[in-house]
Structure formats: structure tokens, C-alpha cells
Amino acid sequence: MTERLAARPSTGSTAAMVVLLALLATAVWAFADLRINVATFVDGAARAAEFAERTFPLDFPPPGEILRLCGQTLAIVVLATLLSTILSVPLALLAAANTTPARSARFGARALIVVARAVPDVVLAIVFVRVFGIGALTGVLAMGLHSIGMIGKMYADAIEQIDDGPPTALRATGATRLQQIAGGVLPPVLPAFVAVGLHRLDINLRVSVVLGFVGVEGIGYAIAESLRVLDYQRGIALALVVLGLCIVVELISGAIRTALLGRGERTRFARKPAPRNDEELGVDADLTRDPRLRSAAALVEGLVSPPWTARRISSTAYGLVTALVVVASMSASGVAPLELLGALPRVVAGLGLFFPPDGGGILALLFAELLVTIKIALAATLIGVVLSLPIGALAARNVAPSPQIAQAARLVILTIRGIPELILAIVFVVITGLGEVAGAVALGVGAVGLLGKLVADSLEEVDPGPERALTATGATRTQVFFAATVPAGVRALVAHVLYLLDTNIRAATLLGIVGAGGIGFYLLNASRVLEFGVVTTILLMVFCTVMLVELLAIWLRGRF
Structure with missing residues (x-):
């Protein structure tokens, strides 16, 4: 009898199931209310055939033009992702409970992350076109600032899930808060940080097509110009180029993520119960066994040159390649670091245009x-x-x-x-x-x-x-x-x-x-x-x- 009672679903589970069924019913109602059915597509068959006649054969630009557009797009996307990554790290550290005890600071950081996620990149691009004009800088700022909403949240979640051991050990040795972060927080989450950045790079590549319709340079802008004059042969051909580019970038970034994280690494830095006393912490014993703690202790002692292991060699190689890609992206996009930094204060002025809210009579x-x-x-x-x-x-x-x-x-x-x-x-x-x-x-x-x-x-x-x-x-x-x-x-x-x-x-x-x-x-x-x-x-x-x-x-x- 006890086993039967224990097997019954709880009130909360029942309520959740009712809510899910209500959502399903609402979705079915929306599907029916929009009149999405086979007849809709049958009626559109003639338009589809006409569209195909106007689209084929496809009109691909010369190879040199394709490479130029792809290079320009990738350059903007790389710089935007880099900008969002750089800005997201301090925000994530402020938003994570285990690195920022002050609740007000955490709330403020989380609020900034939510706001960045709430404002669409297209709207930001339209505002920045007004402030900076048509060009690569507009795309870098729009995608970069909007991406903070995703990257900052995922970075903060990754920081909160790390093992408390390394930062606690550093604190016990008298390390400053900055040393605790540099030696005990960032090293274990670095692979996850890179993986999230690569994932956002994939997303930004697709977003760049949308931003082309509001004045951001690159292959998206070329697609928008073609479709604006109803040149479907060129527009769809360029869309296929984007498809191929997205697949290639996805495969490359996926391979890098796999190399960095490995299979089953998602739970590697799962939180463990906090130690109750110094003996349970076992600082001396852990320092001899845990390579992360050995690196952390070396940082406190001023020894910041770990041995050249295979992992360090591969990490250094990834770092050099990344630096070369960033330099090439700046050259291809024409966006200089000083120009990017100088534009950030003007961004604040541009965002001020959004206030106060207004219904506009509609x-x-x-x-x-x-x-x-x-x-x-x-x-x-x-x-x-x-x-x-x-x-x-x-x-x-x-x-x-x-x-x-x-x-x-x-x-x-x-x-x-x-x-x-x-x-x-x-x-x-x-x-x-x-x-x-x-x-x-x-x-x-x-x-x-x-x-x-x-x-x-x-x-x-x-x-x-x-x-x-x-x-x-x-x-x-x-x-x-x-x-x-x-x-x-x-x-x-x-x-x-x-x-x-x-x-x-x-x-x-x-x-x-x-x-x-x-x-x-x-x-x-x-x-x-x-x-x-x-x-x-x-x-x-x-x-x-x-x-x-x-x-x-x-x-x-x-x-x-």
C-alpha cells in the first residue's frame, strides 16, 4: 500500500501536466486559427512554380566576389563575438553568486544581461546605422552588444557550477580576490567559455544575414539588395553560399568544442559540497594531486609558468590561431580597435533615444x-x-x-x-x-x-x-x-x-x-x-x- 501511494504523482507534477496540456491545446488552437493546412500550400503551388522559374538557373557572383563577401561577413561576425566575449566575462563574474557575494551587484549585472538579450540586434543595428552610418562597425556593435544576453548568462551559470575547492584553497593561502578568480575560477571554466563563444559565433553568422537588410555590410547586405530589386537568381544563390558557409563554420567550431571539452565534460565542474573545516579541505594533499590546485598555488607564489604539457601546447596553438583570426578580421572589416573603443561612448547616447516609452497612438x-x-x-x-x-x-x-x-x-x-x-x-x-x-x-x-x-x-x-x-x-x-x-x-x-x-x-x-x-x-x-x-x-x-x-x-x- 505504501509503495502504491509513493508511486502516485505529486500535486505539483499534476499541476505541471495540466499546464503543459493547456499549452498544447493553445498551440493547436493557434495552428488552426492561422489556417495552416494543406490547402494553403496547394493554393500556393502556382506561386511556388512561378518563383522557381524566376529563381533558376541561379546566378552566382564571380568567385572573387563570393570570397570578398564571405571574408567581410566572417570578419564582422568574429569581431562581434570577440567584443561580446570580452564584455561578458566581467559581467558574468559580477552575476555569479560564488564570485560576487553582494546581492545588489549580482542583481545589477543580471539586469544588464537581461536587457542585452531583450533588445533585438536588428533594432540596435537600425539605431547604430543612424549614429555611425552603414558599415561594418554597425554590425560589430549590434551583434556584439546583443550577444552579451546569451554569453553573459551562460558564462555566469558556468562559473556558479565550478568546484569550490580551488578558490577555497587559494583563499586559505591568503590569495587576494583577483588571484582567487585568476587561479581558481577562470582556468576550469575556460574551455566552456570558448565553447560558448564558438556557439555564439555560429548564431551571429546567421544573424548577420538579417542585419544586412538594415544596412550592415557583408553577404546579408548583398542578399537584401538582390531581393529588393526582385533578383531572385542572385539572392537565392547568395543564400546558398550562406548555407554552405554556416555548415563549414559549424563543423569547424564543433570540432574545436569537442577537442576542448571532450565527451562527457559537461559535468566535470559540477558543484561539490563545501568543506566544513581545514582538515576536510586537505589543502596540502589536494595541492599534490589536483593540477588545477597546483597551478593556483603556483600563481599565489608567483610561479606562473606551468610545464609544457600536450594540453598546454594545444591551448597555446589555439590561442595563436585565434590571435591571427582576430588580426585578419580587423583588416578585412576595416574596424580598428581604437575606433571600436571610441564608438562605445556614442553607443550610450544612441541608446538614450529609446526613452521615454511612447504608445504612438496605436x-x-x-x-x-x-x-x-x-x-x-x-x-x-x-x-x-x-x-x-x-x-x-x-x-x-x-x-x-x-x-x-x-x-x-x-x-x-x-x-x-x-x-x-x-x-x-x-x-x-x-x-x-x-x-x-x-x-x-x-x-x-x-x-x-x-x-x-x-x-x-x-x-x-x-x-x-x-x-x-x-x-x-x-x-x-x-x-x-x-x-x-x-x-x-x-x-x-x-x-x-x-x-x-x-x-x-x-x-x-x-x-x-x-x-x-x-x-x-x-x-x-x-x-x-x-x-x-x-x-x-x-x-x-x-x-x-x-x-x-x-x-x-x-x-x-x-x-x-
């Missing part, structure tokens, strides 16, 4: 369009989940029937991931016409690149014990999947789906740039006519919506 209309944007995001999330779950499951090596199928599914995910949502939106606008349907379908298809990868990674990371136990009893692969793999990964899957909804709300806001419906049209229009008070109002509306989704996600994760 506040009721803005709320109605916000509802449309939410419907687009819900419908897109439903489409993305339906498409991503089977593809993501097949991409997981512990689920796929064979390694070849897993590799093929990963290739599909990588290919879709390399296509910017804006390009997908343009294609579906041509097929289905202007409006919400194009935005929802574009985001839904594009979600496979994000959610499919997250699903595959989550399923691969489940504890293999239950799977092996069921397999040993003679269970089929399908039985093992539904009885062991899915229950173990359901908490992560719920978090990933809600993260996708969060992402889709912000992405749906920006697809209005190509007529994909929602509040994005009014956001971009207000930016172009310099009604920055209206821009602030729209951003606050979207920000509050995204924060509600984030709070819901936190609550659901705590109930499962």
Missing part, C-alpha cells in the same frame, strides 16, 4: 499584433516539435537503428540549422503570400535545426543504466525507448520546448521585416521612422511576454 493595435505574434510562435513551436522529435530521436546514437541513420539525421539537422530563418520566411512568403502563415511555417521548419539538436543531445545524455537493464530482459528497441529513454529525458525535453517557444516569440517579432506578420512590422517601421519611444514600448511588451514564458519554464522544471 497601443491597442500593438496589443492585438502582439497576440498575433504569440499565435505565430505557438503554431511554429507545435510544428517544430512535431518535426523535431522524430528527427532528433533518430539523430541520437543510443536511439538510432544504425550509426548511418544517426549521421544522416544529424546532417539534416545541420543543414536546416545553417539556413537563416529570414531566408525561410522569404521563401514561404512567396509561396503562401504575406502574413502569419509564412512566419509560422518558416519558424517551424527552422526549429528543426535548434530543437532537433537539443533533443538528440538530451537523449544521448540519459543514464544508460535503465536502458541496459531493459535490454538485458529482452525488451525491444522501441520498448527501451519509451520505457527508459523518454522518461529519463522528459525534463530536459520540456525545458527545450519552452526555450524554443521563447526563441520563437523573439524571432517572430523580427520576421515582420519581410512581411511575415505580427508586431515585428510595427517594430521595424517605428525604428525606420525614428519613433524610438514606440520601439521601447514594443520591446517592453515582447520582453514581458518572454519573461512570463521563462518563469513558466522555471516553474515547470521545478515540478518535474
Whole structure:
């Protein structure tokens, strides 16, 4: 009897399940209300055929021009990612509880990170075009400042998850706070920092295409100019170049992340219980066994030259290559370090244009369009989940029937991931016409690149014990999947789906740039006519919506 009672779901779990079912029902309603059905695409078949006739054969620029555009784009993206990384490190240290005891400082740092994430890079680019003009500097600042929202948060989370041993040992030896950070905090999180930066580099490469539509130089600007004159042959050809470039960069950065982190490194710096006394700390014993503590102790003693191990040689090589890439990026983009530093004070003046907020006399209309944007995001999330779950499951090596199928599914995910949502939106606008349907379908298809990868990674990371136990009893692969793999990964899957909804709300806001419906049209229009008070109002509306989704996600994760 006791075992039966213990097996019953708790009240919190039941409430969470009810909320999830309500979200599913709302997503189905949004899908139906937007009238996304087969007939929509059948009616668009003629437009699709006409679009194909106007697109093929593709008109690729000369190889020299392609290389110039790709080099210019990569240079802007590298500098933007570098800028956000440099600015995110001190912010993350201030935002992490184990490096900043003062609650007010942590709250202020977290607030800056949230604000950076809330203001879309497209809006920043429009403001900076007004301040600095069309050019590479605008793209570097827009992407760089917006990326702090992601990089700063992930850096702070990584710092909070480190082992407390090295910084505690340094503090016990009399090290200053700066020495504790340099010797006990940064070394263990450095590989994760680099991995996050590389991941953001991939994202910024796709974002650069969107920023091309508002005046940022590079291949995105060339695509925008081609589509502006309805030259689909050149525009789609350049979009394929972007796809190839994204795949190459993803493969290279993925290989570097794997080399830095290795398999199973995600839990390497998991937090351990804090020691209760000096004997339990065992400083002397740990210093002889833990290489991180030996390095930390050497720093305190002034010995900052560790031996040349294979790991140090590879790290030094990565550092030299990175320095060369940065120098080459500055040369290709034409953005000098002094110019970048001199521009930052003017950024503050530019951001001052956003205040005070103003409804512009269309506040009721803005709320109605916000509802449309939410419907687009819900419908897109439903489409993305339906498409991503089977593809993501097949991409997981512990689920796929064979390694070849897993590799093929990963290739599909990588290919879709390399296509910017804006390009997908343009294609579906041509097929289905202007409006919400194009935005929802574009985001839904594009979600496979994000959610499919997250699903595959989550399923691969489940504890293999239950799977092996069921397999040993003679269970089929399908039985093992539904009885062991899915229950173990359901908490992560719920978090990933809600993260996708969060992402889709912000992405749906920006697809209005190509007529994909929602509040994005009014956001971009207000930016172009310099009604920055209206821009602030729209951003606050979207920000509050995204924060509600984030709070819901936190609550659901705590109930499962």
C-alpha cells in the first residue's frame, strides 16, 4: 500500500501536466486559427512554380566576389563575438553568486544581461546605422552588444557550477580576490567559455544575414539588395553560399568544442559540497594531486609558468590561431580597435533615444499584433516539435537503428540549422503570400535545426543504466525507448520546448521585416521612422511576454 501511494504523482507534477496540456491545446488552437493546412500550400503551388522559374538557373557572383563577401561577413561576425566575449566575462563574474557575494551587484549585472538579450540586434543595428552610418562597425556593435544576453548568462551559470575547492584553497593561502578568480575560477571554466563563444559565433553568422537588410555590410547586405530589386537568381544563390558557409563554420567550431571539452565534460565542474573545516579541505594533499590546485598555488607564489604539457601546447596553438583570426578580421572589416573603443561612448547616447516609452497612438493595435505574434510562435513551436522529435530521436546514437541513420539525421539537422530563418520566411512568403502563415511555417521548419539538436543531445545524455537493464530482459528497441529513454529525458525535453517557444516569440517579432506578420512590422517601421519611444514600448511588451514564458519554464522544471 505504501509503495502504491509513493508511486502516485505529486500535486505539483499534476499541476505541471495540466499546464503543459493547456499549452498544447493553445498551440493547436493557434495552428488552426492561422489556417495552416494543406490547402494553403496547394493554393500556393502556382506561386511556388512561378518563383522557381524566376529563381533558376541561379546566378552566382564571380568567385572573387563570393570570397570578398564571405571574408567581410566572417570578419564582422568574429569581431562581434570577440567584443561580446570580452564584455561578458566581467559581467558574468559580477552575476555569479560564488564570485560576487553582494546581492545588489549580482542583481545589477543580471539586469544588464537581461536587457542585452531583450533588445533585438536588428533594432540596435537600425539605431547604430543612424549614429555611425552603414558599415561594418554597425554590425560589430549590434551583434556584439546583443550577444552579451546569451554569453553573459551562460558564462555566469558556468562559473556558479565550478568546484569550490580551488578558490577555497587559494583563499586559505591568503590569495587576494583577483588571484582567487585568476587561479581558481577562470582556468576550469575556460574551455566552456570558448565553447560558448564558438556557439555564439555560429548564431551571429546567421544573424548577420538579417542585419544586412538594415544596412550592415557583408553577404546579408548583398542578399537584401538582390531581393529588393526582385533578383531572385542572385539572392537565392547568395543564400546558398550562406548555407554552405554556416555548415563549414559549424563543423569547424564543433570540432574545436569537442577537442576542448571532450565527451562527457559537461559535468566535470559540477558543484561539490563545501568543506566544513581545514582538515576536510586537505589543502596540502589536494595541492599534490589536483593540477588545477597546483597551478593556483603556483600563481599565489608567483610561479606562473606551468610545464609544457600536450594540453598546454594545444591551448597555446589555439590561442595563436585565434590571435591571427582576430588580426585578419580587423583588416578585412576595416574596424580598428581604437575606433571600436571610441564608438562605445556614442553607443550610450544612441541608446538614450529609446526613452521615454511612447504608445504612438496605436497601443491597442500593438496589443492585438502582439497576440498575433504569440499565435505565430505557438503554431511554429507545435510544428517544430512535431518535426523535431522524430528527427532528433533518430539523430541520437543510443536511439538510432544504425550509426548511418544517426549521421544522416544529424546532417539534416545541420543543414536546416545553417539556413537563416529570414531566408525561410522569404521563401514561404512567396509561396503562401504575406502574413502569419509564412512566419509560422518558416519558424517551424527552422526549429528543426535548434530543437532537433537539443533533443538528440538530451537523449544521448540519459543514464544508460535503465536502458541496459531493459535490454538485458529482452525488451525491444522501441520498448527501451519509451520505457527508459523518454522518461529519463522528459525534463530536459520540456525545458527545450519552452526555450524554443521563447526563441520563437523573439524571432517572430523580427520576421515582420519581410512581411511575415505580427508586431515585428510595427517594430521595424517605428525604428525606420525614428519613433524610438514606440520601439521601447514594443520591446517592453515582447520582453514581458518572454519573461512570463521563462518563469513558466522555471516553474515547470521545478515540478518535474
